[in-house]
Amino acid sequence: MKKKYLILLGFALLGFNGIQAQSEEPPYVPETDPAVVKKLDEWQDWKFGMIMHWGPYSQWGVVESWSICPEDEGWTQRKPAGVPYYDYLKKYEALGKSFNPVHFNPEKWAKAAKDAGMKYLVFTTKHHDGFCMFDTKQTDYKITAADGAFSKNPRANLAKEVFQAFRQEGIHAGAYFSKPDWHTEYYWWNYFPPKDRNPNYDLKKYPERWNQFKQYTYNQIEELMTGYGKLDILWLDGGWVRPLKQQTKESLSWSQTAPQDQDIDMGKIATMARSHQPGLIVVDRSVHGPYENYRTPEQQIPDKPLSYPWETCMTMGSSWSYVPDDKYKTVNVLIHNLVDIVAKGGNYLLNVAPGPDGELHNDAYTTMKHIGEWIHINGDAIYGTRAVAPYKDGKVCFTRKQDGSVYAIYLLDEQEQLPAVITFKGLTPAKGARLTLLGANNKLVWKTTAAGVEVQIPAALRSKGFQHAVAIKIPIVEKL
Template sequence: MALSLYAPLAQANKASAPTASTLTQEQADLRWQQAMRRFDPARHAMLDTVAQGAAQGPFHPDWASLRAYRAPAWFANAKFGIFVHWGVYSVPAFANEWYPRNMYDQRTREYAHQVATHGSLAHFGYKDYIPLFKAEHWDPARWAALFRAAGARYVVGVAEHSDGFAMYNSKLSDWTSVKMGPHRDVIGELGKAVHADGLRFGVSSHTAENDWFFHHGREIDSDVNDPRYAGLYGPAVAQLPGPHDPADQDLADDWTYVSQAWVNDWLARTAELEKYYHPDLIYLDWWVGQPAFRLALPKLLAYYYNDGARRGGVVLTYKLKALADGSATLDVERGQLGAIRAQPWQTDTTISRSSWGYVKHDSYRGANEILQLLADVVSKNGNLLLDIGPRPDGTIVQQEQDVLRQIGAWLHVNGAAIYGSRPWRVFGDGPTTQAAGAFQEKQAKPYTWRDFRFTRNHGHVYAIELGWPNGGTVTIGAIKPADGVRNVRLLGSSEPVNWQSSPKGLVIHPGKRPSGPATYVYEIDLASAGTNH
C-alpha cells in the first residue's frame, strides 16, 4: 500500500497520549495496517503458499468442489474431545473470556472491576496482563495424560482468541506467547504432547473477531488508542449495525467495516497454523460468516484440505451459516440438534457454567450431566468437544480434573456405545426433548430414567438410559418384538438382565445398580442390528 494513504494518520500519530479516539473506521484500520507493515513480506509469502496449495490437490477453491468434502473416519469415530481455552484472559480471571472486550465497555461490570482493581484504562490496559501470564507450572505432558485419562480422542487448543494474542510462534505478529508472557510455543508444545499420547490435535482461530473486539476502547481514554499497541488491539472498528448476538443465523446485514487488508491478514494467520503445525482439526469461530470473508474462505479450505489429504484427512468446523453446507463440519455451540444428521457434526460446550476460560470462584457441571449430553449428541451422529479453562500458571482446577477422570472411568466401561458407533434407526426414546440449535443450553430440561439414546456398534444396539429407575420395570418402546431381541446385557454389571419383549416394547427388570454416574448402557443383541460398514 502506498505511503500516501497513511497521510490522514500523520497528525494523529504524533500524539501518543491514549485519549478517546476521533479516528474514522478507515483511519483506525489504516493505523493497524501501518503497525503491521513490516510483516508484509511474510504475509505475502504465506498468501502465495495458500494459492499454490489450493491449486494442487483434489479440492479447488470453489464451493462446488468443496461440497465433495467428507470428514475423515478418525473424527467420525472419536466422539469425544477436549477444548482448552487458555490465554492472557485467564489472568484477570473475572466474568469470562470476553473480559478483554468488556473491560473497556463503561456499561459492564467488567469495566467497573477493571477500574476498581487497576485504575485508569489509559495506564493499565489489557496489554499489561501479558507479563502476568507466566505459565510457570505448565506441563503439557501432564495435560495430555489427563485428557487421555478422560477418554478424549482429540484435543483442540486455542491458537488465538479474539484478543489478538497468538499462543504460537506466529511469523505475522509480535504479540505472541513465544515473544512475550510465558515465552513458550504453547500450541507447538501442546501438540507434541497430545500426539505423543496417541491423540489427535487441533487448533481454534478466533482471529476474525479481533477486527472489532476492542472497539469500546476507542470510546474512552484507553491504551487501545495508542498506535504502539495496534498490533494487539487490531483495527478496533465498531461492530455496526449487524447482529451483536453470535447466535444470529444470518450475517448478511452486518455492515461492520472490514478492509481487504484485514481479510488477507486473517487468511495468512489462519493458514500459517497449517503450514507450521499441521493440525488435524481447525475450528473457526462464527464471524467468518461475515460477507467480507466469502472470497477468502474457499482458498483456506482448499489449501487446508489438500495439504491435510496427505496425512489422511482433516476437519474444519464452522458455525451457523458461515460456510456452504457440506463444505466443512458443522459445529453447534452450546446446543444440540433435534435429529440424526447424515454427516458427522460437533457440539462444543464447557465444564464451567459461566466461562470458556478460567475465572475465580467458578461453578462446574458434574460428570453425569456431561455424559447425558454426550449420549444425546452421539446418538445423532455428533461429537462432543468439552472445554476446560486452566489457570494462568498452567495448572488445571482440581474440580475440572475430577470431572474429567469420572468421565474417563465411565467411558472405560461403556465406551463400546460411544467410540466408533453410528446412529441407530432412531436417536432416542422417552419423554424429554431438547430445543435444537446453538445457544440453547439455558433452556435444557433434565433427563429422566425413561429417556434413552441409541447407538449401534459391531452388531449390537446400545440403549443408553439417562437415569436409574428406583424400583419397577423399564420399557424401551422403540425396540419392538419384530426386532428379535436375543440378549440384553448391562455394561459394568456381572449380573444377568431379566427382560422380555412385549407389544409395548422391550421390558427390562433392572437388577443391582452399577456404581458411577447415573447414565447406564444396555448392550442389546437383535436379529438384525445393522453394522457400521
C-alpha cells in the same frame, strides 16, 4: 433502543446489496474432497473431545477477549468497573507481557483427557483479542514476544507443546483460530475508535487495508498448518467475518452498523491448509457453506437429530475462560449430555480452561477422572456409533454400531439405584437375542409387552452400584 435500532436496520438491509436475511437455516453443503469425507467419518466415531480456552485474560479471571469490545456494555463488563475504555485497553493488552504460566504441563492435561475418554483436542491458538499462543512471525503480540514473562521458557511456544503432548497420548489435534483480530491495525485501525466486533473502518474506502488483513490471516493460518505437526481440524471462530452475500438474520444482529463485505477468501485458505494437511476438517463456524464441514451448536443440545455432522461445544464449568472459583457441572449431567448428544448423532466438545499459572482446577481433573471411569465400562456404546430412531424414549437413549447391534442406554438420576425393570419402546430385540449389560456378563431376561420391551435387571446387578447410566447391548434387533 438497541433492539429497536437493530430491527429497523434489518428491514433497511433487506434490499441492500442482495443480502438475504434468512429466517431458516441454509442447507448443509456436503464435502466433496474424498480425504476430508473420510476424515469426517472418522471424526464422527471419536464422539468426545476437549476444547481449551486460554490466554492472558486468565490472569484477571474475566471472559475471554470480550471486555475490550465496546458493543454491549452488559456483556463486556470491564473489571474494575469505571475505567475509561482506552486506559482499560492498555492494561488489558499489557497482560500479554505478564502472562507467565510457570506450571504449564501439557502432558498432565493430555493424560487427564485420555483417561476421560476424550479423542480429540481443539486448542485456542488465537482468540478475538489477537494474542497469539503460538510463535507467529506476523505480530509481536504473542506468547513468545521478547518482552514477555514466559518467552525465555524452553516451552514458550505453547500451542506447539500442547499439540505434541496430546498427539503423544493418541489424541487428535485441532486448532481454534479467531478470524477477527482486535489487535491488528488491519481489522481495528487505531485511526478510528472501535464501535462493535466488526472492522472500524470502511472496507470499500480502504480496500488495501482489508487486503492486508486477508494476507495477515492467511499467513498465520499457514504458519499453523506448517509448523505444528499433524492437525486434523481447523476450527474457525468469529462467524461475523464472512462475505456479504452469506449474511443471515442471525449475523445481521451482530452488527450495530451497516454490515460490510468481510470476505477473507475461505476458498484460498482452505486450499492452502489442505495442501499442507490433507483431509483437514475445516469448521468455519456459523457460515453455512462449503467450509463448514460440521456445525457447532454452542452451549446447547439440539432437540432432535440433525441431518449433517455436528458437535455441541459446551463448558464444563460456567465460563469458557478461567474463573477462580468456577462451579463445574456434575459428572451425572456431563455423562447424560454425552449420551443425549451421541444418541442424536453428534459429538461432544467439552471446554476446560487453564488458569494463569497453567494449571487446571482440581475439580476439572476430578470430573474428568470420574467421566473416564464410566467411559472405561460403557465406551463401546459411545464410540463408533451412529444415531438410530427413535433415538430416545423417556430415560432410554439408543445408539447403533456398524455391525447393526444397538445399545439401549438408561440414564440414572443422581443417587438412583438401577431399577428392577427397564422398559423402552421403538426398538425390539430379534427373537432369541442375548441382551447383556456393559460391565457385567449376565444374560438379561427380556420380553415384549403392551408397554414395550421390558428388560429385567437381577438383584445382584442392581446392588453393584452402577452410576450415571447403564448400557444394555442388543446384538440384533428386528428390522429397522
